[in-house]
Amino acid sequence: xxxxxxxxxxxxxxxxxxxxxxxxxxxxxxxxxxxxxxxxxxxxxxxxxxxxxxxxxxxxxxxxxxxxxxxxxxxxxxxxxxxxxxxxxxxxxxxxxxxxxxxxxxxxxxxxxxxxxxxxxxxxxxxxxxxxxxxxxxxxxxxxxxxxxxxxxxxxxxxxxxxxxxxxxxxxxx
Amino acid sequence: xxxxxxxxxxxxxxxxxxxxxxxxxxxxxxxxxxxxxxxxxxxxxxxxxxxxxxxxxxxxxxxxxxxxxxxxxxxxxxxxxxxxxxxxxxxxxxxxxxxxxxxxxxxxxxxxxxxxxxxxxxxxxxxxxxxxxxxxxxxxxxxxxxxxxxxxxxxxxxxxxxxxxxxxxxxxxxxxxxxxxxxxxxxxxxxxxxxxxxxxxxxxxxxxxxxxxxxxxxxxxxxxxxxxxxxxxxxxxxxxxxxxxxxxxxxxxxxxxxxxxxxxxxxxxxxxxxxxxxxxxxxxxxxxxxxxxxxxxxxxxxxxxxxxxxxxxxxxxxxxxxxxxxxxxxxxxxxxxxxxxxxxxxxxxxxxxxxxxxxxxxxxxxxxxxxxxxxxxxxxxxxxxxxxxxxxxxxxxxxxxxxxxxxxxxxxxxxxxxxxxxxxxxxxxxxxxxxx
Ligand SMILES: N[C@@H](CCC(=O)N[C@@H](CS)C(=O)NCC(=O)O)C(=O)O
Numbered sequence: 001x002x003x004x005x006x007x008x009x010x011x012x013x014x015x016x017x018x019x020x021x022x023x024x025x026x027x028x029x030x031x032x033x034x035x036x037x038x039x040x041x042x043x044x045x046x047x048x049x050x051x052x053x054x055x056x057x058x059x060x061x062x063x064x065x066x067x068x069x070x071x072x073x074x075x076x077x078x079x080x081x082x083x084x085x086x087x088x089x090x091x092x093x094x095x096x097x098x099x100x101x102x103x104x105x106x107x108x109x110x111x112x113x114x115x116x117x118x119x120x121x122x123x124x125x126x127x128x129x130x131x132x133x134x135x136x137x138x139x140x141x142x143x144x145x146x147x148x149x150x151x152x153x154x155x156x157x158x159x160x161x162x163x164x165x166x167x168x169x170x171x172x173x174x
Numbered sequence: 175x176x177x178x179x180x181x182x183x184x185x186x187x188x189x190x191x192x193x194x195x196x197x198x199x200x201x202x203x204x205x206x207x208x209x210x211x212x213x214x215x216x217x218x219x220x221x222x223x224x225x226x227x228x229x230x231x232x233x234x235x236x237x238x239x240x241x242x243x244x245x246x247x248x249x250x251x252x253x254x255x256x257x258x259x260x261x262x263x264x265x266x267x268x269x270x271x272x273x274x275x276x277x278x279x280x281x282x283x284x285x286x287x288x289x290x291x292x293x294x295x296x297x298x299x300x301x302x303x304x305x306x307x308x309x310x311x312x313x314x315x316x317x318x319x320x321x322x323x324x325x326x327x328x329x330x331x332x333x334x335x336x337x338x339x340x341x342x343x344x345x346x347x348x349x350x351x352x353x354x355x356x357x358x359x360x361x362x363x364x365x366x367x368x369x370x371x372x373x374x375x376x377x378x379x380x381x382x383x384x385x386x387x388x389x390x391x392x393x394x395x396x397x398x399x400x401x402x403x404x405x406x407x408x409x410x411x412x413x414x415x416x417x418x419x420x421x422x423x424x425x426x427x428x429x430x431x432x433x434x435x436x437x438x439x440x441x442x443x444x445x446x447x448x449x450x451x452x453x454x455x456x457x458x459x460x461x462x463x464x465x466x467x468x469x470x471x472x473x474x475x476x477x478x479x480x481x482x483x484x485x486x487x488x489x490x491x492x493x494x495x496x497x498x499x500x501x502x503x504x505x506x507x508x509x510x511x512x513x514x515x516x517x518x519x520x521x522x523x524x525x526x527x528x529x530x531x532x533x534x535x536x537x538x539x540x541x542x543x544x545x546x547x548x549x550x551x552x553x554x555x556x557x558x559x560x561x562x563x564x565x566x567x568x569x570x571x572x573x574x575x576x577x578x579x580x581x582x583x584x585x586x587x588x589x590x591x592x593x594x595x596x597x598x599x600x601x602x603x604x605x606x607x608x609x610x
Contacts, residue, residue, distance in 0.1 A: 102356065102360070103356060103359065103360045103363075104360060104364075105321050105360060105361070105364040106364075109367070110363070110364050110367035110368065111367075111368075139318065139319065142319070143318075143319055143320065143321055144321070146319075146320075146321070146326065147321035147322075147326050150325075150326035150327065163319065164319070165319050165320070166319070167318075167319075
């Protein structure tokens with residue numbers, strides 16, 4: 001399970017703003033930040049608030065269509081990825097993402113958005129221990145992940161995940 | 175940061191490489207809007223700065239004059255685009271050269287006939303398609319595990335390769351053809367949607383239906399009908415005609431419905447053509463030799479076993495003549511590509527002879543030691559260049575010898591020059607250019 005608190009800290013550092021104190025609330029460990037302008041509950045609303053505070057609104061999507069697409073993917077991170085219990089559920093997410101990313105470089109509309117950043121943070125723990133066989137299996141997610149980890153300032157102190165450029169496994173079934 | 179003026183006609187994908195680089199680097203590059211292709215770049219002033227007379231060409235505010243699109247892009251780019259580590263720089267160079275050598279020739283051979291810019295040749299087009307498949311295959315494989323070509327970020331490598339693919343993606347790589355190259359498609363679509371690309375290229379629509387040879391358009395652009403269009407073409411660059419293309423799409427579709435061979439029928443349709451009366455060749459007897467038919471034969475069939483026999487069977491020695499020419503000042507010829515340009519320039523200047531003349535000019539030797547000679551066939555028994563003062567720029571730099579169509583030596587010379595193979599009197603063949 002991805003730690004929402006770590007994602008918030010990393011995002012704040014990327015944006016160059018202060019995250020404030022994050023507490024985890026209840027059994028579901030929902031992150032909460034109490035700020036001067038009010039209390040924010042949940043990864044999505046905290047993250048979006050940080051982006052606005054940093055005046056990097058373009059990360060939330062430029063058009064209304066893009067904004068709602070970014071929102072959907074932020075929800076996806078929380079409701080699908082963060083809730084994964086075990087490998088089987090994770091496999092479903094990775095498969096879904098792999099198909100989705102086959103013809104895309106970024107999650108939404110040809111440009112990096114908050115959706116890319118938070119999915120990258122959310123997937124990082126899973127990629128760190130992933131065998132090459134799986135990385136190759138989820139080739140498009142891997143390619144996307146590799147690109148995002150190279151975006152200036154995104155990775156920070158997170159371990160660099162290594163990918164092979166050439167396929168080593170024979171996939172007759174493909 | 176670099177700043178200066180870029181000379182180009184609008185819509186030139188070569189110029190895009192530099193203009194997009196400037197969008198990324200922030201270099202101030204202004205396109206000279208008074209530029210007229212074929213005029214500005216042939217003026218003394220321009221040639222003094224850019225002796226090739228080609229565009230794009232760039233003059234920096236500090237007075238540096240740079241030609242060759244990739245060099246200009248380098249000049250106005252920045253370290254991010256060019257790579258900081260030497261390994262990255264090398265890889266970026268690799269792809270820039272790949273773009274020019276593996277993609278561009280194939281793309282031009284395939285696309286230009288569809289725009290009527292060049293004549294269609296089935297073999298050449300099929301060969302170009304295969305080359306394109308090969309290049310796209312390599313790219314597709316490479317991009318399977320990569321987002322961009324070098325170092326996980328957009329560099330001049332991406333800009334150069336994408337720009338050289340623009341024509342193909344616009345006119346011939348339809349969805350059917352593209353589907354084998356999903357990684358290339360993803361990469362290309364991402365690039366053309368970057369704000370820096372969009373600002374230069376505008377909205378780009380991927381090809382829906384593969385374009386085919388447009389004979390009508392070709393005839394228009396090459397003086398087959400109406401003199402007006404011909405003039406327009408001179409005033410604009412090639413790519414601008416391409417830009418106008420979509421507007422004419424509807425017109426084109428209507429044309430397509432007509433029988434395929436309407437190109438041939440055109441000539442005998444009895445519609446009086448203004449052009450014809452201005453054509454000096456029109457004053458000469460037409461004879462029995464059909465120049466167009468011979469050119470088709472030459473373009474589409476084997477030279478030795480079909481085109482040459484056809485020539486000798488149909489040749490009308492009463493009304494046509496065969497000539498051999500040789501460049502008078504070989505000691506002045508330096509690099510082979512410059513010699514090539516000399517020949518292309520000549521072809522351009524005598525473009526209006528095309529209807530009734532055919533020529534094969536061959537370059538022999540290598541850099542700093544080369545010569546030009548060629549074989550020409552045209553209507554009339556005298557030197558055709560004398561028919562029109564516009565055609566006289568180049569011919570005096572050559573010696574001209576009329577060949578006896580019945581002599582055995584003539585058959586040999588014509589065979590060697592048309593087939594681009596043989597002994598050539600001991601000269602080493604380098605390359606040839608066909609005027610047709
Ligand atoms: N390799 C050159 C090619 C330049 C070139 O061929 N330019 C053409 C137009 S796209 C030209 O200016 N032709 C005029 C001429 O040959 O006189 C580059 O990339 O800049």
